[in-house]
Amino acid sequence: MASNIHQFLIVCIFVFLFSDFVSVCYCQLFNGSLDGGSAVATWYGNPIGAGSVGGACGLEDDVAKAPYNGMITAGNQVLFRHGHGCGACYQVSCSNPQCSGKPITVALTDECPGACNNDPIHFDLSGIAFGAMAKPGQADQLRKLGRINIYYKRVACEYKQNLMFKVDKGSNPNFFAVAIEAENGDGALSLVEIKTTGSYKWLPMKQMFGATWSANIYPNIQKPPFSLKLISEFKRQVSADNVIPVGWQPRAIYNSKVNFPPKL
DSSP states (O other): HHHHHHHHHHHHHHHHHHOOOHHHHHHHHHHHHOEEEEEEEEEEETTSSSSSBBOSSSSSSSGTTTTTOOOOEEEOHHGGGGGHHHHHEEEEEEETTOHHHHHEEEEEEEEEEEGGGGGSEEEEEEEEOOOOOTTTOOOHHHHOOOOEEEEEEEEEEOSSSEEEEETTOOOOOEEEEEEEEEOBOOOOOOOOEETTTTTTOOEEEEEEEEEEEEEOOOOOTTTTSEEEEEEEETOOEEEEEEEOOOTOOTOOEESSSOOOOOOO
C-alpha cells in the first residue's frame, strides 16, 4: 500500500511539472479513504457565529439556520476540492485540556484559501462549532488558542429533513441556478440534472460554484415546474419531481419530499 501511494505521488509530481492538476491528484488520493486522521483546525467569524455570511458553496446566511445551525466548516483545497467537497460532513474532536474529547459533526460550506493550504488538511470552523468541541464553560478558552490539532473523520450527513433548493439571486426566465442544501449521506454532489414540464429528457446542469448548479432555459419551450435529479459523490441518485414550481422566484427556498439515505 505504501509503495502504491509513493507511486501515485510521483505521478502527481510529474503532472505538476506540466500543468496545474496536482491538487486534483492529491484530492483523489484523499478521497479514497474515509478513515480520517489528524488535521489542523482554526476558526473564523463571530466567536459564537456561523462563520461568514456567504461562503464559497453558495449557501449564504442559510448556514446559520436549520438544519446547519452554524455547525459548519471551511476547508482547504484538499477538502473543498474546487467546490466538489461542498456538503460533505465530518466528525471532529480535539484533545487539548479545554476539549471535551467528544466528536462534533460539521458540514463543509466554505473554502479556506491561502495559508490554509500550507497544511495537509485544514478545517476552518465557525466560532460556534470550534467552541462546541470544548468542555462545558471552556469554549472561550479553547477559541483563544486559535489553532489546534484535531482528529477528523468523514461521516454520513443526517439532517432528519428533506432536500432544500434555494434559487440563486441571479436567476431569471432565461437562466436558472439553484443551491442545493441538506443532502443526507455523502453530502457532496457529482452531477445535477434538470427536467422541464412535459419533457422526458434530463439535461445536465453546470456546477456554477460550490453547491450551486445552473442551466440556460428557453422559456417558450422549457416551462416549470422543474424536476431535479441529484447524483451524489458516491453515485447514489434521487429525483425531486416538480420541486421548482410555476412562478418560482430568485432567493426563494423550495422544500422537496425526498432525500438520500443517511449513509456513506
